[in-house]
Amino acid sequence: xxxxxxxxxxxxxxxxxxxxxxxxxxxxxxxxxxxxxxxxxxxxxxxxxxxxxxxxxxxxxxxxxxxxxxxxxxxxxxxxxxxxxxxxxxxxxxxxxxxxxxxxxxxxxxxxxxxxxxxxxxxxxxxxxxxxxxxxxxxxxxxxxxxxxxxxxxxxxxxxxxxxxxxxxxxxxxxxxxxxxxxxxxxxxxxxxxxxxxxxxxxxxxxxxxxxxxxxxxxxxxxxxxxxxxxxxxxxxxxxxxxxxxxxxxxxxxxxxxxxxxxxxxxxxxxxxxxxxxxxxxxxxxxxxxxxxxxxxxxxxxxxxxxxxxxxxxxxxxxxxxxxxxxxxxxxxxxxxxxxxxxxxxxxxxxxxxxxxxxxxxxxxxxxxxxxxxxxxxxxxxxxxxxxxxxxxxxxxxxxxxxxxxxxxxxxxxxxxxxxxxxxxxxxxxxxxxxxxxxx
Numbered sequence: 001x002x003x004x005x006x007x008x009x010x011x012x013x014x015x016x017x018x019x020x021x022x023x024x025x026x027x028x029x030x031x032x033x034x035x036x037x038x039x040x041x042x043x044x045x046x047x048x049x050x051x052x053x054x055x056x057x058x059x060x061x062x063x064x065x066x067x068x069x070x071x072x073x074x075x076x077x078x079x080x081x082x083x084x085x086x087x088x089x090x091x092x093x094x095x096x097x098x099x100x101x102x103x104x105x106x107x108x109x110x111x112x113x114x115x116x117x118x119x120x121x122x123x124x125x126x127x128x129x130x131x132x133x134x135x136x137x138x139x140x141x142x143x144x145x146x147x148x149x150x151x152x153x154x155x156x157x158x159x160x161x162x163x164x165x166x167x168x169x170x171x172x173x174x175x176x177x178x179x180x181x182x183x184x185x186x187x188x189x190x191x192x193x194x195x196x197x198x199x200x201x202x203x204x205x206x207x208x209x210x211x212x213x214x215x216x217x218x219x220x221x222x223x224x225x226x227x228x229x230x231x232x233x234x235x236x237x238x239x240x241x242x243x244x245x246x247x248x249x250x251x252x253x254x255x256x257x258x259x260x261x262x263x264x265x266x267x268x269x270x271x272x273x274x275x276x277x278x279x280x281x282x283x284x285x286x287x288x289x290x291x292x293x294x295x296x297x298x299x300x301x302x303x304x305x306x307x308x309x310x311x312x313x314x315x316x317x318x319x320x321x322x323x324x325x326x327x328x329x330x331x332x333x334x335x336x337x338x339x340x341x342x343x344x345x346x347x348x349x350x351x352x353x354x355x356x357x358x359x360x361x362x363x364x365x366x367x368x369x370x371x372x373x374x375x376x377x378x379x380x381x382x383x384x385x386x387x388x389x390x391x392x393x394x395x396x397x398x399x400x401x402x403x404x405x406x407x408x409x410x411x412x413x414x415x416x417x418x419x420x421x422x423x424x425x426x427x428x429x430x431x432x433x434x435x436x437x438x439x440x
Contacts, residue, residue, distance in 0.1 A: 006048055007093045007428045011143040012085040013174075014099040014116040016058075018139055018205040018219055019108075020080050021176040027080075028108060032101025034083050034116075035074040035339040037391035038066050039094030040362060040369040043333050045430060052089025056097055059172070066091055070364045072390040074340060077101065082141050082174040085116050093429045096391065100339040102411065102418065103217070107209055110217030110320050111344065111418035113409050115336050115425055117221060119143050119199025123192070126204075126244050126307035127220040127323050128179060130187040133209040136179040138191055141201040142169040148198040154179060155246055156186040159279040169200060179204075190246035190281045190305070193222075206321060216312065216321030218420060223325040226303035230326040231295060233381070234349035234406025234421055235308040238291025243284045245298060245306045247276040253300045257284060260295040260351060264379050276304065293408055295351040295381050298326070313415045320418045327423035329402040330359075334424045335393040336407060338386060343411050346386035348424070350394065350405045352376040357399030363389040376401065394424060 014034060020027035036056045041047070054066040056075060063075035063083070069091075077083065077099055085097040097116040103109060119142070128136035142148045152165045161183040167175045183189055193202045202222060208215035224230060226248050235241065237259070247253035253276040259266040268287040276282035286296070286308070298306045306326045313319020338346060350359055355378050362371040365388045374382055378401055386392055386407070396403050405424035410417055 005430060006044060006046065007431045008089060010087040010092045010095055010428060012097060012116040012118045013141040013143045013201050014083040014097065014114055015139040015141060015203045016078055016082045017080055018137055018203060022178050025178055030101040030103060032077040032099060033074050033339040033341060034077055034097060034099040035072065035337040036064060036066055036085055036097040037072045037337040038069045038091055039335060039393050040070045043094045043393055043395060043429060048090035048093060050090055052091035054087035054091040054095050057084045057086060070369055084143060094333055094427055096335050096337045096427055098337045098339060100341050102341055107214055108217060109214035109318050111409060111411055111420045112217055112219045113420040113422050114203060114219045115221060115422055117201045117425060119201055121195045121199050123202050123222040124246060124305040125191045125202060125220055125222055126246065126325060127206040128189045130185055135207050137205045138177040138179055139203045140167060140169045140175045142171060142173055144198045145171045146198050147171060148200050149196045150200055151194045153192045154183040154186060155190045155192060155279060156183060156188060156281050159277060161186050188244055188281045188283050208321060214318045216319050218321045218323045220323045220325060223305040223307055224328045226305050228300050228303055230298040230304060230306040231353055231404050232306060232308050232324050233295050233327050233351050233404040233423065234293055234408050235296050235324040236310050236322055236408060236419060236421065237286060237289050237294050240311040241286045241308055243286055243296060243306065243308050244281060245274060245276050245304050246281045247278060247302060247304050249302055250278050251302045252276060252278045253302045253304050255298050255300040255304060258297040259289060260297060260379050260381055262381065293349050297353060310419065312417050312419050322419035322421045324406060324421035325423060327404045327406060328426055329404055330394060330396050330426050333393060333395050333429050334405060334426045335391060336424060337391050338389050344409050346407055346409045348384040348386055348392055348405055348407055349381055350374060350376060351381040352378055352401030352403050354378060354402050355400030357401035357403045358397035359403055360395040360397055362393040364391045365389050
């Protein structure tokens with residue numbers, strides 16, 4: 001195994017105002033915040049020595065800077081363009097950022113929380129739907145220093161939909177694409193983005209205006225890489241919720257679905273088997289359960305990706321959408337910054353599958369880290385209240401299970417509630433050290 005050292009450079013991006021930047025489509029301004037945080041020194045396997053810097057930037061303009069550990073900083077979202085998190089030196093390990101906006105206007109309603117992520121080369125995004133007033137915007141983000149080409153395909157119930165599209169994303173920039181032009185009638189789209197010449201981050205913003213009634217908004221980040229086990233760690237159920245599964249391969253997928261609550265597996269008489277066509281997408285209405293946050297476990301005979309959409313609100317009135325996607329297992333440390341949006345309540349939902357595990361959970365409140373140990377039995381999720389926290393960090397402890405987490409954010413209650421769900425992202429703390437020797 002290659003030796004490890006602390007990460008020395010991090011470049012991550014958030015989309016900024018997702019509802020702007022498409023030629024021929026009217027921009028919609030949103031008012032929100034971006035927050036960044038460095039983790040406590042105790043998260044690092046070895047002490048960090050030397051100098052470092054970390055900042056949130058709008059192009060060449062610095063919006064906020066971080067100065068130490070733990071530290072937090074925030075700023076208003078810029079009017080257009082992406083937001084970048086750049087960190088080097090001692091502040092590069094365990095640094096995170098996220099953006100958030102909230103709207104309750106007549107034509108746009110939703111709480112939208114989006115973590116800033118580093119780049120990947122093969123991304124799957126699940127979100128959106130058909131119908132008048134439903135709109136999906138794909139935002140491609142390039143945190144690197146060279147142009148990157150993105151090949152975009154949309155998949156649906158019958159496989160690939162429409163004609164693939166190619167976009168070039170400039171260094172440090174973004175490109176926004178309206179998916180209605182690619183697959184206007186697809187009821188259950190899944191978007192596949194393959195990057196060439198470097199890495200990209202991508203988000204998919206799902207907004208729904210039904211006539212004159214705002215039904216909700218959410219921005220989705222890429223789901224976990226395709227696998228035969230997919231875990232959506234934190235999905236709010238109890239109203240109308242639907243599982244969406246994409247099978248990115250030449251074989252159809254036969255999947256079984258299990259809901260996990262506080263006491264373990266939820267017993268139900270509803271159909272929990274979903275067959276997904278090869279290269280296509282399938283949906284399953286999830287069983288009716290008491291209102292709360294659950295883990296949705298998907299097992300498949302071939303690799304798949306998965307997400308859950310929750311509808312909030314009465315059929316005849318305004319509401320919101322919450323998209324929860326499958327998350328990667330936490331091998332080392334995971335975390336997220338938590339923007340200080342007034343009125344938002346947040347909860348961390350942790351789950352272990354395949355065995356028991358312990359997790360060290362650190363919430364940072366007013367600059368002070370507070371750590372507790374959470375012991376998780378296999379298939380029995382646990383909640384951690386995030387009241388007052390500007391950041392949360394989870395460090396994997398002992399045990400044989402696969403640890404995952406998600407953060408649920410809400411405003412209000414019942415049919416008037418606004419909802420946003422994000423997976424807890426693994427963050428880079430250390431990186432392999434290359435051992436190269438000159439030739440004689």
